[in-house]
Amino acid sequence: MELKVSTRSxxxxxxxxxxxxxxxxxxxxxxxxxxxxxxxxxSRVVIDMSAVDFCDSTGMNVLLSALKRMKEQGGALDVAAPRPAVRKILQVTGLDSVFTVHDEVPQEFLITEGS
Known part of the structure; x- marks a missing residue:
């Protein structure tokens, strides 16, 4: 399956x-x-995972690496809206205590066009 990544700053x-x-x-x-x-x-990155169907250990390592680099820069990296399968991986690996995990994308990150 293809992976699509879009970023809005x-x-x-x-x-x-x-x-x-x-x-x-x-x-x-x-x-x-x-x-x-x-x-x-x-200064802060939120990863919207609401459309991620699957994430293996390689993917988790990419997220951990990004978190480490963000912290080194004095920033924060949060995970938002993981589907149940991804949330379970976070819980089983203990990464739900490493990342700040939101049930949905925080309101301040819902950037509307033109803002």
Whole structure:
């Protein structure tokens, strides 16, 4: 399955919306998007995972790497709206205590066109 990543930045914040499956084959695409985004230096990133059907350990490692780099830059990286299968992976691996996990995308990240 194809992985789609779209990023919207506003006022030092970024919302990364991911659609599809994050696995060994698609993780490099996500990694390169995070690398590009982190060069812009946002203070906070929220990853909208509401359209992610599957995420394996490779995908979790990409998310952890991005979190580590954000913290090194003094920023924060949160996970929002994970589907039950992804939430279960976060819980089983203990990563739900490493990431700040929101049930839905925080209101301040719902950037409307023209704002």
């Amino acid at each position: 506003h006022a030092g914040h970024a919302l990364v919306a991911i659609t599809g499956e994050i696995d060994l084959y698609t993780a490099p695409h996500l990694q390169s998007e995070f690398t590009r985004l982190l060069q812009e230096g946002p």
